[in-house]
Amino acid sequence: MPSSFRRLDEPGRQWIQVQIDGQTVRVAAGETVAAAILASGIQSCRTTPLSGQPRAPFCMMGVCFECLMEVDGTPNRQTCQIPVKEGMQIRRQLGRGRGYI
Amino acid sequence: MKSEVIIIGGGLMGLSTAVHLGLRGVKATVLEKDSPGRHASGVNAGGLRQLNRHMDEIPLTIAAAEIWKNIRSLVDRDCDVEFNGQLRVAETQEELNTLQKRVGALQAKGYSHERIIDKDTLYRLVPQLIAGCVGALYNPDDGSARPFHATSAFRYKASALGAKIHSKVEVQSIDKITGGWQLNTNQGTYTAVNIVNCAGAWANKIACAFDESVPLTPKAPMLMVTERLPPFLKPVVGAVGHKLSFKQMQNGTVIIGGAHLAHLDMQQQKTEINFAKLKTSAQTVSTFFPHMANVRIVRAWAGIEAFMPDNIPVISASSKADGVFHAFGFSAHGFQLSPIVGRIISQLILDGQTELPIKPFDIRRFQSG
Amino acid sequence: MAHHQLVIIGGGPAGLAAATTAANAGVECLLIDEQASPGGQVYRAITDIPPQRAKLLGPDYQYGRMLVEDFNASKAIHQPSTTVWSLDAQREIGILHNNQAALLRADRVIIATGAMERPVPFAGWTLPGVMTAGAGQILLKSAGIVPNNGVVVAGSGPLLLLLAWQYMHAGVTINAIVDLSPKRNFWTALPHLPRALLAYHYLIKGLKYQLELKKAGVPFYSGVADLCALGKESIEAVEFTHNGGRKRIETPLLMSHFGVIPDSHLSRSTGCHHYWSPSQLCWRATIDPWSNSSIEGIAVIGDSAGIGGAVAARHAGRLAGLESAHLLGCIGSKERDEKAHQDRRWLAEDLHVRPFLEALFRPAPNLLAEPENDTLICRCEEITAGTIRQAIEDGHRDPNQIKFLTRCGMGPCQGRQCDNAISQLVAHELGNDIEKNEGYRIRPPIRPLTIEQLADLHEAGEAK
Known part of the structure; x- marks a missing residue:
C-alpha cells in the first residue's frame, strides 16, 4: 500500500536513521517521531489495550494521546512531542497482551 | 415531607443504612448535599481490609467481610470485588517482631484472620518487591472493590427497596418538633421521627445541632493512579515502616x-494536591517497587474524609437527642465497614440494640465528665 | 523555591505579546513553552522554517516572525521544551524539563495555552487515517509533510478552507471538501454580517480561498450531514448525506475540523471559574477586561480564554502584559490605560468578525449532542455514547459521576477528547443547561509525570 503521506521536496533536508520495529528507516531530522512514522507509510502506531483497535496519531499537538509508542525502551511516549534522534529505537505498541497504555 | 427515618449523607454509610432499613420494610429518605458518593465514599482506594485494624474494630470488620464475600446477595451487584489478599511488609526483623506480637495478641482473643508469612511466601506473592524485606502480615481473604461502583450498587438497591435519595439537598438547621424532628434544608423542610448522621467530613455540623459537638477534623488524603501496566501484582501491599497503599487494579x-494530605478548603469544599508531599509517596513506591520508576502518573486526587482523634469512628445513638443516631468519623478506613455499619444503625433504630460490640464507638467518649 | 515576578505559560501570539510587553515595562518574566521554538501552534516552526514551505503557508503566517523577533529582543526569559503539569491557586507551578520535574512560584501567572481542535465524535473517527485539520497543518508547518495519495477535508470552520488551499498549493490531490455547516447557519449568521464587514479582510480571505479551490476543480459538497469514516485497519472511504442521498468517496485520509476551542485544561485544574459559552460551545474562563481570572494573580488570555484568533490573542496578550506591569508596580494605572488604548480598540475591531463566524460555522446540534449509541465518545477507554446514556438512565446525572462509573475521561488524555462531548450529551439527555451539570473536574498532573520524576521533584533553581 502506498504511503498516505509524503515529505515535500525541500532542498537542504538533513536525514538521520532510526529503528522502527527493528527496521532501519531514514527520516528527516527535526521532525517528531509521530511525523516520521506517518511519512514512513506506517498506518497505525499502536492497538488499544481494551479491544485491540488500531490507532494512529490524531491531533499532533499533544492533546489526544493516540500517538503513544515505545521509544528507546519506554512505552507510552507521546510521539508527537518527541523529535527523532539518530539511532532512536521506536516500536509500535501492538497487542493487548503487552497491556500498555 | 414526612419520613420515619431521614439519613443525612448519601455516602456509603448512609446508603448502606438505607439498604438495611429497606430490607426490614422501612423506606428511609436520604438527603445528600452534593451527589451520592461525591466525597470519600466514591473516590477512596476501595480497600477491603481486615488486616491491622484497631482491636475494637475487629468484630465489625470480620462481620463486614462476611457480607462482602457475598455482596451480590445484599445489593444485587458484585461491586467489582476481588479477594487477592492484603499484606503489610516488614523491612526489618524488628518490624516483623512487632507484627508477630500483634498476631499473638489477636490469637489470645481468638482471632485467626491475620497471620505472618515468611520471606519466601512474600516474594512469591509480590515478585517485584525490592529485595531485602523479611516477611509480612497477611490476610488472604482481604481484597478490594471499586468504590464508586459499590456506592452506586448500594444506591440502586436502596432505591429499589423504596428509599428516596435526594441530591443537592443540604440540611441547614434541625428543630425539635412533637414526635420527631424538622430538618430545614436549601430545598424546603423535611420531618422525621429518626435522624441518622452519616455526614462524613460534615458530620460535626449535624452533631452540633444536637449539642454534642465532636473533635472531628476533615482531612483530604491524596491518591494517585498510574497508566495501565501488564499484570504484576495481586494483593494490596502496605508497609510497617512507610505510609503506603499499593494496588494494581484489574484494568492494569x-x-x-x-x-x-492535600490542601483542603472546607469553605469551598476544594482540595488541592500538595505535590511536595505527594513526592514522598512516589519515593516510597520507588523504594519498594523500583520497576515503577518510568511509569506515568495520570491523575492525583483527594477525597474529603472525617478523622477522629483516636482514629476510630463514632457509631452510636445520640447521647442527647431521642431518635438520633451517628455513623461517621471513619478516619479513612470506613469503606470495608460500610455494609455492617448500615446494619448496626438499622438495628439501633428498629431494635434499640445490636449484637455487635459498639461501645468503643460511643459518641460519649468525647464528652467530658 | 525559584520565584519569578511573572510566569507566562504558552509561547503562542498571546503569550509572546504578553511577555514582550511586560518585560519591556520592566517586569522580570519567564515564558514557559512546550515547543522547542516560540510561535505556538499558529506560528509553529516560524523561526526555522525553510522559505519554500513558509511561502505555502501564506502571509498571515509570516506575521509570527515579527512577534518572535520582538520577544527575542525583550528581556523576557524563554524556557522552551518545558511542560507545565500543575498550577495551583497559590501560583505554585509544576514543570518538567529535560526529564526533571520542578516547582516554582510566581507573583503573577498568565495562562496562554491557546486552542485545540474541537473533538467531535462521529462514526469511524478513531480509525487510522482520520486526523484533525490542525494535525494536517502541524505536519505541514513543522515537517513539510503532506498527503501523498489524496485527502478528504471535512467539517466546518475557516481552517478547513485554509488547509485545503495550502494543500492545493503544495500539489496535494484533494478528493473533496465536505462542508458540514448546516445550511440554515447562513440565515442565523446573516444578522451578524454588517458588524463582520468591519473586519472584512477575514471575509475576503475566506472567499478567495473558496474561489481558488473551486477554480482548481476541487469537488465541494455543502450542507452535508451524517459523516462517517469507513474502513477496517485504516480509513478506506468517507460516507455522508448530501442532497438527500448517501455519497461515498474513497480516500486514504480524512482531515476533519469542527472549529477550535480553548485548551482550558490548565485553567480548569487550577480552579479558575469557567462558564459554558453557548455561541462557542465550550467552557470559557470567566475574565475581566484585563483577562484577570477569578483567582487572584492568575490571568487567562487569548484563545485559552475563548476563541478570538491569533490577532485578537496578540492584543489581549499586550493588555495582560500591561496589567501585570501595573499590578507588579512597574507602571502606574494612567500609563497602563494610555498604552492599552490602541490595543483595546484593535482588539474590539478584530473581534467584530467573531459572532458572524461563530454562527456561520456552528456545528450541527445533533452532531454534538446526539451521537449514535455505538460511537466512541472516550477514545482512550473506549466508552460509547450508549454506555453514557445507560449511566444517565441509572441516575448518574453529571459528567463526573459518569466518569467515576464508566471510566469515561480517565484514560491517558485525561478527558481532553471527551470533555466537551459528554457535557453536551448529558445536557441533551437530561434536557437541561450544560452549566447546571458541572463539567469534568480536571485533576493534576495535567501532563503525565513518572514516579521517578515525582520522586525527584525539586524546587526550581536548586540542585537536586
Whole structure:
C-alpha cells in the first residue's frame, strides 16, 4: 500500500536513521517521531489495550494521546512531542497482551 | 415531607443504612448535599481490609467481610470485588517482631484472620518487591472493590427497596418538633421521627445541632493512579515502616495511597494536591517497587474524609437527642465497614440494640465528665 | 523555591505579546513553552522554517516572525521544551524539563495555552487515517509533510478552507471538501454580517480561498450531514448525506475540523471559574477586561480564554502584559490605560468578525449532542455514547459521576477528547443547561509525570 503521506521536496533536508520495529528507516531530522512514522507509510502506531483497535496519531499537538509508542525502551511516549534522534529505537505498541497504555 | 427515618449523607454509610432499613420494610429518605458518593465514599482506594485494624474494630470488620464475600446477595451487584489478599511488609526483623506480637495478641482473643508469612511466601506473592524485606502480615481473604461502583450498587438497591435519595439537598438547621424532628434544608423542610448522621467530613455540623459537638477534623488524603501496566501484582501491599497503599487494579492501573494530605478548603469544599508531599509517596513506591520508576502518573486526587482523634469512628445513638443516631468519623478506613455499619444503625433504630460490640464507638467518649 | 515576578505559560501570539510587553515595562518574566521554538501552534516552526514551505503557508503566517523577533529582543526569559503539569491557586507551578520535574512560584501567572481542535465524535473517527485539520497543518508547518495519495477535508470552520488551499498549493490531490455547516447557519449568521464587514479582510480571505479551490476543480459538497469514516485497519472511504442521498468517496485520509476551542485544561485544574459559552460551545474562563481570572494573580488570555484568533490573542496578550506591569508596580494605572488604548480598540475591531463566524460555522446540534449509541465518545477507554446514556438512565446525572462509573475521561488524555462531548450529551439527555451539570473536574498532573520524576521533584533553581 502506498504511503498516505509524503515529505515535500525541500532542498537542504538533513536525514538521520532510526529503528522502527527493528527496521532501519531514514527520516528527516527535526521532525517528531509521530511525523516520521506517518511519512514512513506506517498506518497505525499502536492497538488499544481494551479491544485491540488500531490507532494512529490524531491531533499532533499533544492533546489526544493516540500517538503513544515505545521509544528507546519506554512505552507510552507521546510521539508527537518527541523529535527523532539518530539511532532512536521506536516500536509500535501492538497487542493487548503487552497491556500498555 | 414526612419520613420515619431521614439519613443525612448519601455516602456509603448512609446508603448502606438505607439498604438495611429497606430490607426490614422501612423506606428511609436520604438527603445528600452534593451527589451520592461525591466525597470519600466514591473516590477512596476501595480497600477491603481486615488486616491491622484497631482491636475494637475487629468484630465489625470480620462481620463486614462476611457480607462482602457475598455482596451480590445484599445489593444485587458484585461491586467489582476481588479477594487477592492484603499484606503489610516488614523491612526489618524488628518490624516483623512487632507484627508477630500483634498476631499473638489477636490469637489470645481468638482471632485467626491475620497471620505472618515468611520471606519466601512474600516474594512469591509480590515478585517485584525490592529485595531485602523479611516477611509480612497477611490476610488472604482481604481484597478490594471499586468504590464508586459499590456506592452506586448500594444506591440502586436502596432505591429499589423504596428509599428516596435526594441530591443537592443540604440540611441547614434541625428543630425539635412533637414526635420527631424538622430538618430545614436549601430545598424546603423535611420531618422525621429518626435522624441518622452519616455526614462524613460534615458530620460535626449535624452533631452540633444536637449539642454534642465532636473533635472531628476533615482531612483530604491524596491518591494517585498510574497508566495501565501488564499484570504484576495481586494483593494490596502496605508497609510497617512507610505510609503506603499499593494496588494494581484489574484494568492494569496502579492506585497509590500513602495518607499524605492535600490542601483542603472546607469553605469551598476544594482540595488541592500538595505535590511536595505527594513526592514522598512516589519515593516510597520507588523504594519498594523500583520497576515503577518510568511509569506515568495520570491523575492525583483527594477525597474529603472525617478523622477522629483516636482514629476510630463514632457509631452510636445520640447521647442527647431521642431518635438520633451517628455513623461517621471513619478516619479513612470506613469503606470495608460500610455494609455492617448500615446494619448496626438499622438495628439501633428498629431494635434499640445490636449484637455487635459498639461501645468503643460511643459518641460519649468525647464528652467530658 | 525559584520565584519569578511573572510566569507566562504558552509561547503562542498571546503569550509572546504578553511577555514582550511586560518585560519591556520592566517586569522580570519567564515564558514557559512546550515547543522547542516560540510561535505556538499558529506560528509553529516560524523561526526555522525553510522559505519554500513558509511561502505555502501564506502571509498571515509570516506575521509570527515579527512577534518572535520582538520577544527575542525583550528581556523576557524563554524556557522552551518545558511542560507545565500543575498550577495551583497559590501560583505554585509544576514543570518538567529535560526529564526533571520542578516547582516554582510566581507573583503573577498568565495562562496562554491557546486552542485545540474541537473533538467531535462521529462514526469511524478513531480509525487510522482520520486526523484533525490542525494535525494536517502541524505536519505541514513543522515537517513539510503532506498527503501523498489524496485527502478528504471535512467539517466546518475557516481552517478547513485554509488547509485545503495550502494543500492545493503544495500539489496535494484533494478528493473533496465536505462542508458540514448546516445550511440554515447562513440565515442565523446573516444578522451578524454588517458588524463582520468591519473586519472584512477575514471575509475576503475566506472567499478567495473558496474561489481558488473551486477554480482548481476541487469537488465541494455543502450542507452535508451524517459523516462517517469507513474502513477496517485504516480509513478506506468517507460516507455522508448530501442532497438527500448517501455519497461515498474513497480516500486514504480524512482531515476533519469542527472549529477550535480553548485548551482550558490548565485553567480548569487550577480552579479558575469557567462558564459554558453557548455561541462557542465550550467552557470559557470567566475574565475581566484585563483577562484577570477569578483567582487572584492568575490571568487567562487569548484563545485559552475563548476563541478570538491569533490577532485578537496578540492584543489581549499586550493588555495582560500591561496589567501585570501595573499590578507588579512597574507602571502606574494612567500609563497602563494610555498604552492599552490602541490595543483595546484593535482588539474590539478584530473581534467584530467573531459572532458572524461563530454562527456561520456552528456545528450541527445533533452532531454534538446526539451521537449514535455505538460511537466512541472516550477514545482512550473506549466508552460509547450508549454506555453514557445507560449511566444517565441509572441516575448518574453529571459528567463526573459518569466518569467515576464508566471510566469515561480517565484514560491517558485525561478527558481532553471527551470533555466537551459528554457535557453536551448529558445536557441533551437530561434536557437541561450544560452549566447546571458541572463539567469534568480536571485533576493534576495535567501532563503525565513518572514516579521517578515525582520522586525527584525539586524546587526550581536548586540542585537536586
